[in-house]
Amino acid sequence: MDQLELSLRLQTIADYVPEGSRMADIGSDHALLPVVLAAAGRIAHAVAGEVNEGPYQSALRQVRKRGLESLISVRRGDGLTVLERGEADVIVIAGMGGALICRILEEGKDRLEGVRRLVLQPNVAEDQVRRWLKENGWMLVNESIVEEDGHFYEIMAAAREAEGKKHGDSLYGELKLPCGLVLKEDMLLKFGPLLVRSPNPVFLRKWTLEADKLEKICKQIEQSAAESARSRLHSLREEVRQIREVTQCLQVDKR
Numbered sequence: 129m130d131q132l133e134l135s136l137r138l139q140t141i142a143d144y145v146p147e148g149s150r151m152a153d154i155g156s157d158h159a160l161l162p163v164v165l166a167a168a169g170r171i172a173h174a175v176a177g178e179v180n181e182g183p184y185q186s187a188l189r190q191v192r193k194r195g196l197e198s199l200i201s202v203r204r205g206d207g208l209t210v211l212e213r214g215e216a217d218v219i220v221i222a223g224m225g226g227a228l229i230c231r232i233l234e235e236g237k238d239r240l241e242g243v244r245r246l247v248l249q250p251n252v253a254e255d256q257v258r259r260w261l262k263e264n265g266w267m268l269v270n271e272s273i274v275e276e277d278g279h280f281y282e283i284m285a286a287a288r289e290a291e292g293k294k295h296g297d298s299l300y301g302e303l304k305l306p307c308g309l310v311l312k313e314d315m316l317l318k319f320g321p322l323l324v325r326s327p328n329p330v331f332l333r334k335w336t337l338e339a340d341k342l343e344k345i346c347k348q349i350e351q352s353a354a355e356s357a358r359s360r361l362h363s364l365r366e367e368v369r370q371i372r373e374v375t376q377c378l379q380v381d382k383r
């Protein structure tokens with residue numbers, strides 16, 4: 129049988145799933161992540177949840193083909209509704225927009241009982257996911273950024289805040305970078321409070337390219353006569369300025 133391999137993105141997600149977990153992979157598609165983890169003996173059990181029929185069938189096929197039915201339960205349903213309370217201790221939600229991930233977590237709050245870790249990989253709107261975690265008693269314990277096939281992916285792992293301790297305050301309180309630049313909460317939500325504290329070349333590349341892209345949009349708008357487009361110009365230029373300031377500061381700090 130063909131050997132299944134995880135992409136760098138999925139492998140980074142897999143690395144954040146603790147050994148022996150009872151995991152749920154919500155929006156599992158082909159169930160690749162739970163299949164590889166179960167086949168390697170890395171997890172005790174998995175639920176692969178899918179809302180759409182096509183991916184649900186493909187997950188079922190994959191699990192049967194590998195003979196992993198006793199370890200992976202494939203279920204069709206929206207978000208966390210596929211879970212019984214207390215059934216999973218780790219939940220992975222990856223490869224969707226940040227707004228959808230927040231919606232799934234918000235609507236499934238009662239199924240988060242007993243969950244000790246969330247592993248989330250929003251394709252966009254990462255700041256929204258960080259804000260949801262912060263406002264709902266989850267502390268970021270790891271963040272990674274990887275580049276694959278021309279896309280950048282941010283992967284976050286969060287654990288429950290200890291009783292009575294607001295870790296968010298220390299993660300999102302004003303951060304003074306060695307170059308002197310001060311980052312406030314909105315910037316930390318955007319860049320990632322852990323990523324910005326140890327920026328790697330992928331992080332710097334993502335934000336340099338993002339600023340280049342926004343700058344191009346600014347130039348197009350400058351040439352456009354539409355008043356509605358021009359009203360965006362000010363905020364876009366401000367965004368470019370902020371991103372450049374942060375990336376330049378972090379590059380100076382790394383020298």
Ligand code: SAM
Pocket residue numbers: 138154155156157158177178179180183205206207208221222223224228232
């Ligand atoms: N998690 C896999 C990964 O990261 O490679 C698959 C990502 S795939 C792009 C997103 C999957 O999420 C799709 O298969 C889609 O059907 C599923 N999905 C979207 N909304 C969902 C929801 N509300 N509940 C469960 N699954 C959902």
